Amino acid sequence: xxxxxxxxxxxxxxxxxxxxxxxLPLPEHIGIQIDRHATPAITVGDHVLKGQVLCEGEPDQxxxxxxxxxxxxxxxxxxxxxxxxxxxxxxxxxxxxxxxxLQINALCKQYGLVGLGGAAFPVNKKLDSIQHHTPxxxxxxxxxxxxxxxxxxxxxxxxxxxxxxxxxxxLAASSARQCxxxxxxxxxxxxxxLLKHLPxxxxxxxxxxxxxxxxxxxxxxxxxGQTGGLRKHHSLCFNIATCYAIYKAVILAEPLxxxxxxxxxxxxxxxxxxRIGTPxxxxxxHLSQPLHSAITCxxxxxxWPVTSEQYIDKRTNSLIFHPxxxxxxxxxxxxxxxxxxxxxxLLPQQLLWHAKPHNRQALLSLDLHNCIECACCDVVCPSxxxxxxxxxxxxxxxxxxxxxxxxxELAKIRYEARLARLQNQSKRERKKLDAKSADLSNSKNKDxxxxxxxxxxxxxxxxxKQQPPExxxxxxxx
Amino acid sequence: MTAFExxxxxxxxxxxxxxxxxxxxxxxxxxxxxxxxxxSVINLVLAVLSAxxxxxxxxKLRKRSVISALSDYxxxxxxxxxxxxxxxxxPWWIPVLACGFAILLAKHAFGGIGYNLFNPAMVGYAxxxxxxxxELSLWLAQPDGFSTSLNDSIGTVFNGGxxxxxxxxxxxxxxxxxxxxDLRLQxxxxxxxxxxxxxxxxxxxxxxxxxAYLLGGAWLLRMRVINWHIPxxxxxxxxICTLLHNALLSNTLSVSINLFGGATMLCxxxxxxxxxxxxxSNRGRIIYACLTGFLVYLIRSYGAFPDGVAFAVLLSNCAxxxxxxxxxxxxxxxxxx
Numbered sequence: 001x002x003x004x005x006x007x008x009x010x011x012x013x014x015x016x017x018x019x020x021x022x023x024l025p026l027p028e029h030i031g032i033q034i035d036r037h038a039t040p041a042i043t044v045g046d047h048v049l050k051g052q053v054l055c056e057g058e059p060d061q062x063x064x065x066x067x068x069x070x071x072x073x074x075x076x077x078x079x080x081x082x083x084x085x086x087x088x089x090x091x092x093x094x095x096x097x098x099x100x101x102l103q104i105n106a107l108c109k110q111y112g113l114v115g116l117g118g119a120a121f122p123v124n125k126k127l128d129s130i131q132h133h134t135p136x137x138x139x140x141x142x143x144x145x146x147x148x149x150x151x152x153x154x155x156x157x158x159x160x161x162x163x164x165x166x167x168x169x170x171l172a173a174s175s176a177r178q179c180x181x182x183x184x185x186x187x188x189x190x191x192x193x194l195l196k197h198l199p200x201x202x203x204x205x206x207x208x209x210x211x212x213x214x215x216x217x218x219x220x221x222x223x224x225g226q227t228g229g230l231r232k233h234h235s236l237c238f239n240i241a242t243c244y245a246i247y248k249a250v251i252l253a254e255p256l257x258x259x260x261x262x263x264x265x266x267x268x269x270x271x272x273x274x275r276i277g278t279p280x281x282x283x284x285x286h287l288s289q290p291l292h293s294a295i296t297c298x299x300x301x302x303x304w305p306v307t308s309e310q311y312i313d314k315r316t317n318s319l320i321f322h323p324x325x326x327x328x329x330x331x332x333x334x335x336x337x338x339x340x341x342x343x344x345x346l347l348p349q350q351l352l353w354h355a356k357p358h359n360r361q362a363l364l365s366l367d368l369h370n371c372i373e374c375a376c377c378d379v380v381c382p383s384x385x386x387x388x389x390x391x392x393x394x395x396x397x398x399x400x401x402x403x404x405x406x407x408x409e410l411a412k413i414r415y416e417a418r419l420a421r422l423q424n425q426s427k428r429e430r431k432k433l434d435a436k437s438a439d440l441s442n443s444k445n446k447d448x449x450x451x452x453x454x455x456x457x458x459x460x461x462x463x464x465k466q467q468p469p470e471x472x473x474x475x476x477x478x
Numbered sequence: 479m480t481a482f483e484x485x486x487x488x489x490x491x492x493x494x495x496x497x498x499x500x501x502x503x504x505x506x507x508x509x510x511x512x513x514x515x516x517x518s519v520i521n522l523v524l525a526v527l528s529a530x531x532x533x534x535x536x537x538k539l540r541k542r543s544v545i546s547a548l549s550d551y552x553x554x555x556x557x558x559x560x561x562x563x564x565x566x567x568x569p570w571w572i573p574v575l576a577c578g579f580a581i582l583l584a585k586h587a588f589g590g591i592g593y594n595l596f597n598p599a600m601v602g603y604a605x606x607x608x609x610x611x612x613e614l615s616l617w618l619a620q621p622d623g624f625s626t627s628l629n630d631s632i633g634t635v636f637n638g639g640x641x642x643x644x645x646x647x648x649x650x651x652x653x654x655x656x657x658x659x660d661l662r663l664q665x666x667x668x669x670x671x672x673x674x675x676x677x678x679x680x681x682x683x684x685x686x687x688x689x690a691y692l693l694g695g696a697w698l699l700r701m702r703v704i705n706w707h708i709p710x711x712x713x714x715x716x717x718i719c720t721l722l723h724n725a726l727l728s729n730t731l732s733v734s735i736n737l738f739g740g741a742t743m744l745c746x747x748x749x750x751x752x753x754x755x756x757x758x759s760n761r762g763r764i765i766y767a768c769l770t771g772f773l774v775y776l777i778r779s780y781g782a783f784p785d786g787v788a789f790a791v792l793l794s795n796c797a798x799x800x801x802x803x804x805x806x807x808x809x810x811x812x813x814x815x
Contacts, residue, residue, distance in 0.1 A: 011484040147482045211484075300482060330492055330550065331592030335753040336705065336760065337488050350758055350806070365810065380487045382495050383592075 002205050004182070004222040009341040010210030011376050013147035015186055018269040021154050021260055024286055026088060030068055030277030031079045031311040035061045040080060046072045049091035051255050053112075054080050062122040062314075063112040066091075067257035067275035079311070082277070095253045104173035104250055111249035112256045117145055117216070117239035118298060120315045123246065127173055130236055137224060137235035138176035140167055140243060142183035142190070143207060143214035146299025149318040151260040152240045154271040156183075156190035159244060164197040166243030169250050171202070174236060181240075182219045184209040211301065212374040218343055262318040265289060278312045280319065289321050296323040301375045327384035338377035338387060344370045348377040348387050355394040360401065363394055371395070488702035492591075496551035498703045502694035503558055503748065509690040510562055513683065515622030516631035517566025517640070521573050522558065524635075528574040529557035529581055536586035552591050556580050559599035562744060563788070565617045567631060569639035572610060576602035596795045597755045604788045615784075616640050619651025621683065654681035655740045655784035658731055662779075680738020688743040695747025707760045708767040709746040713737060715771030723779060730779045740785040745774065749787065755795045762805035769801075770794040 034040070038055040042048060048066040055064050068084040069091075075081075093110075096103055109124035144152055156163060171179045179202045183191055186209040194204060205223040207213045213222060216237040217229040226233050238246075241260065248254040258275045265287055272283070284291050296303040299318050306319070338348035346367055354362040368391060375388045489495040511518050533553035537544045560576045580602030588594045607614050640646050652660065654675035677685040698704045716736055723730045736742065741749075750756065750770050757766040770790045777786025 012486055013482045013484055016482065147484075327491070328546075331590065333492055333495070333592050333753050334756070334758060335488070335495065336758065336763075337702075339759060340705070341487070347759055347806075350802070366806065379484055382489050382492050384491065 002203065004205050004207040005225045007208055007210055007213060007218065007222055007343055008345050009339075009343050009376060010208070010212065011147070011341055011379060012210055015209070016148075016150065016269045018150045018154060018262070018271055021158055021271045021273050023273050024278065024282060026068065026084055026086065027275065027278050027282050029070075029073065029081060029083045029279070030066075030275060031081050031279060032064050032066070032277040033311060033313050034064050034078055034080060036078055037061070038064070040075050042072050042080070044072050044074060047085075048072060048082060049089050051091035051093070051257060060122070060125060062114045062120075063110070063255075064276075065112055065255040065257050067277050093253045093255075096250070099250055101173045101175060104169055104246070107250050107253075108173075108246060111245075111254070113242065113245050113249055114256065114314050115239055116241035116245060116259055116314065116317070117141060117214075118302075118315055118317055120313075123238075123242060126236055126238075130174060130234065133234060135174055135176040135234050135236050136178070137220075137230075137233065138171055138174050138179040139216065139220050139223060139230065139235060139237040140170070140179065140181040140202075140240060141214060141216055141219055141237055142181050142187075142194070142240045143219055144184065145212070145214035146301050146303070146318065147211050148264055148300040148320055149262045150269060151262045151271050151317055153187050153190055154262075155241055155244055155260050156187070156194065160190075160193040160197050162247045163240055163244050164194070164199075165251065166245070166247030167202060167238075168199070169246050170238050170243055173246075176236070178203065180205055180223045182207050182213075182223045184213055211376065212343055212372065215343075215372050215374060217372065218374075256314065259312075259314065259316070261312060261316055263287065264318065264320045266322055274312045274316075276312055276314055280306065280308045280310055280312065283312075283319065284308050287321070293321050294323055296320040301379070302373065326386065329385045330383045332381075332383050332385060335382060337380040337382065341376040341380050343374060343376065344372060346371060348391075351394075352385065352387055352390055355390045358394060358397055360398060363398065368394060368398070486702070492550045492552070495703055496555050498698065498701055499555050499748065500551065500558065502698045502703070503555075503562070503691075505690040505694050506562065506687055506744065507558070509687045512623055513621040513687065514566040514618060515624050515626050516628045517568075517622070517626070517635070518561065518564070519628075520570075520631055520635050521564050521566065521568060522561040524570055525557035525561040525564075525573045525577050526554055529553040529560075529577040532578055532581035533586075536582055536590075540586065540590070542590070547591070550591065553581060553585075556585070556599045556602070559744075559748060560602050563599075563603045563741060565614060565640075566622070567616075567634045567640035568613055569642075570635050572606055572613060572639070576606045578602075579605045592754055594754055595798070597749060597752050597791050599752075600749060600788045600791045600795075604792060607783070607788060613639060613641055615652075615656065616646065616650045617653050617656075618649060653684065653740070653784065654735055655731075655778065658735075658778075659782075659784040675735065675739075676732065677738075679734055681735045681740070684740060685738040688738040691743035691747055695743065698747060698751075704747065704751045705760060705763070707763045708751045708756060711764045711767035712746045712750055712771040712774075713742070715768045716742065716775050719772055719775040723775070736775070736778065740778070741787040742774070745770070745787040745791060750791050750794070755791075755798060757798050757801045757805065759802075759805050759809070761808070762801050765805070766794055766798060766801055769797060 032054055034055045037058050038061060040055045041053055048069065050066055050069045052066045053063055054066055066082055068082060069087050069089040070082050070085040073081045073083045096107060099107060105124050105127045113123040114120040115123065142152060142156060144150065181194065181202060181204045183204065183206055185206040191206060198204060207219060207222040212218050220230050220235065220237065221227050230237055245256050258273055261272050261274050263270050263272055263283060281291060291308045295306050297306040297316055297319055298304055300320060300323065332349055332352060334349055336349065342348055351363065351366050351368055354366065371391045373388050373392055377387045381387060489498055530548065530553055533548055534544050537547050557577055560580060561573060564573055580598040584596050584598035584601035585594050634640060634643060657675055675682050679685055680688055695709060699706060717733050720730060720733045720736045750767060757763045773790035773793055774786045777783060777789055
């Protein structure tokens with residue numbers, strides 16, 4: 001185990017105590033959210049087995065599988081509803097022995113694997129993206145991405161061996177030059193277990209227990225000392241839970257139909273292994289939480305609100321019941337607390353100053369594009385300003401402006417080309433006209449010639465008439 | 479359990495920031511009022527009440543929520559800082575006027591909290607310092623220790639102040655910085671004055687209040703209300719400039735009198751650390767504080783005013799926008815430019 005490079009700023013949190021991974025009873029019905037462009041492979045009334053493919057995805061989207069066996073009761077608004085038959089019968093897929101890198105990639109696609117850290121990017125797409133050159137580093141993200149998420153830590157404590165197998169499979173599939181597991185230093189139990197099982201060629205780096213160490217680019221620079229992000233250094237990152245899913249897909253031939261979710265209520269922090277598609281209502285009932293309670297998904301720092309009518313999907317890494325409400329924002333007093341915690345060493349208050357009137361040039365020169373939207377600045381701001389919201393908005397605006405600008409440039413090029421074409425055309429036409437008019441002026445002379453010719457011909461015929469006509473020609477005419 | 483609170487961060491709201499600043503000023507206030515008696519307590523009360531009134535008036539005129547904006551305590555901090563600069567037993571309208579300029583002109587004319595270019599307390603103080611130099615130089619010769627009764631003090635304050643009393647000359651005395659300034663302007667050898675005004679570890683009398691401010695400031699640092707960059711750079715620059723002056727040029731104030739005399743510690747920990755009018759980044763703040771420290775040294779050694787804190791802070795405030803630009807130019811990576 002080795003130490004990490006230093007993180008600027010960041011926030012330290014007291015880790016919470018959490019229990020072993022629990023499960024819920026088999027849900028009566030589930031709802032699988034499918035992508036907008038995906039075509040369902042089943043119709044209403046079909047009977048599906050657990051693990052059966054539900055839709056034919058677009059090539060760049062992950063497949064979805066039924067997480068219970070039962071009857072399809074509805075397909076509407078991108079949700080496939082399945083009523084469980086209570087049998088939980090498996091759809092049996094053949095296992096692949098000793099798969100090659102390409103086979104692992106294909107299995108990841110077949111079993112609908114996505115990154116389970118939060119972004120839900122298809123695993124096979126990620127592996128495809130490095131096809132053309134051998135990646136430098138395969139980073140395994142064992143650091144939690146939010147101070148209120150413990151699902152990865154629970155998984156590492158309970159299923160270490162499987163995870164290590166998954167890491168080895170991921171390494172085989174990516175054929176990276178080196179593999180680093182980055183983990184927060186205060187996860188002592190997980191570190192001890194990983195060290196016991198990890199092979200020697202995989203390096204374990206303990207990083208400071210500071211939020212946002214778990215953000216992949218931050219973790220990458222903490223582990224390798226290289227800045228500028230994974231992509232710049234031809235590296236890729238998998239979450240520890242993704243590695244576990246790879247293990248299950250490749251070795252056990254199980255599609256991604258469940259994940260571990262941290263569930264936080266006012267008094268407890270628990271981890272549940274939930275089927276994808278479990279209604280959040282089921283969880284509310286199980287935890288005796290009111291159905292209308294405010295729920296945040298995705299952690300306390302970067303989370304978003306959800307309602308109990310929604311379903312667990314592959315991105316759901318945590319649910320917080322009764323999240324605290326935001327305080328009212330007041331004017332910035334320029335205290336600089338935001339700059340002290342910013343892991344990217346930005347000046348959030350200066351960015352805010354320029355983001356409000358959208359001063360594009362200033363925002364670019366203050367490196368707004370480097371903001372990782374970790375929301376550390378929001379948490380420490382004594383004026384309770386939602387800085388990250390402003391930055392996300394400003395980044396969006398810059399992006400859309402860029403596309404607009406590109407469009408405008410393209411339109412300009414097209415317009416200029418059209419103008420040139422039209423000019424050429426008119427030039428050609430003028431030439432033609434010129435030629436015609438030249439012809440016309442010539443044709444006056446021609447008329448004269450014609451007249452002369454006619455006159456000559458007339459003269460000739462007159463002179464001929466005076467001579468006796470030849471027989472031959474006469475006979476021909478008649 | 480619903481929210482995991484981050485550890486080791488500063489105050490959670492603007493209100494608590496200001497409350498902590500007030501709390502940190504408490505030891506200084508105690509020493510100050512002990513030394514200057516009821517006269518300075520009356521200054522404090524007048525300043526705070528008038529600042530609240532002016533703040534409410536300004537908010538009302540600007541059609542802002544009066545209660546929610548008043549509850550940030552920023553007007554009270556400004557008032558207390560002004561009162562801590564004023565000599566006791568001033569005519570009642572001087573502290574009121576100072577707060578009026580501070581709140582109405584320096585703060586709300588620029589857009590209220592967060593938008594003021596200049597430190598409001600120092601604007602208020604500088605204006606009355608220039609307008610009423612005599613009144614503002616009348617410091618008590620001996621610590622009062624509340625020996626003058628409250629009634630007498632109120633009577634003095636509402637009848638023209640200390641300057642209107644027949645025996646004012648006997649009661650007042652020049653501060654260490656005053657004496658140094660006077661001798662310097664006369665061209666006398668300043669060695670003498672240094673020995674006369676030297677206390678245990680600073681200027682006689684004002685060393686204690688400076689120590690109290692230092693304690694409060696240290697607590698602010700510990701509670702992460704302020705960063706070390708401004709106070710440390712300011713004090714270091716002042717000390718280094720004084721040392722160099724004494725070594726290379728002529729005798730000026732000793733380092734100990736410069737650090738523990740006048741309003742040095744108040745400036746280092748409470749006035750120039752006002753985030754609104756200071757530079758933005760920590761590096762910018764170091765430059766900003768060095769500039770302030772250098773100006774304090776310059777004004778004390780060469781200027782017409784005995785203590786240069788207010789003007790040094792205001793001049794540095796002027797430089798802040800330029801410093802911010804300079805800093806962002808510095809931080810731009812070379813390949814971009």
